[in-house]
Amino acid sequence: MEARAKLSYVRLSPRKARLVVDMVRGKGVQDALNILKFSSQKAAGIVSKLVLSAVANAEQKGVSDVDQLVVKAITVDQGPVLRRFMPRAQGRATRIRKPTSHICVVLDEK
Numbered sequence: 001m002e003a004r005a006k007l008s009y010v011r012l013s014p015r016k017a018r019l020v021v022d023m024v025r026g027k028g029v030q031d032a033l034n035i036l037k038f039s040s041q042k043a044a045g046i047v048s049k050l051v052l053s054a055v056a057n058a059e060q061k062g063v064s065d066v067d068q069l070v071v072k073a074i075t076v077d078q079g080p081v082l083r084r085f086m087p088r089a090q091g092r093a094t095r096i097r098k099p100t101s102h103i104c105v106v107l108d109e110k
Contacts, residue, residue, distance in 0.1 A: 029051065
């Protein structure tokens with residue numbers, strides 16, 4: 001039985017988020033949470049909360065043993081980019097890009 005959790009419009013670059021997500025793909029839930037706990041990146045905290053949300057969804061669906069759950073699929077897609085402008089010298093302005101991400105986690109039993 002699958003359990004899903006999705007987080008949209010996270011103010012985090014998809015490229016940076018994929019580095020963290022690649023560390024936990026295919027691992028057991030307990031191993032994944034341990035890896036994320038000791039990772040120093042901003043995305044690790046966000047992804048760990050999302051994995052815990054997927055575990056809670058699995059419990060609601062009636063999974064027999066939560067300890068047997070595995071991260072079957074975890075993806076990071078690009079969201080919309082917020083564009084801001086910063087004033088520069090001689091009346092110019094430069095564009096500041098603030099990317100967003102959509103993260104999706106799918107858990108499944110072994």
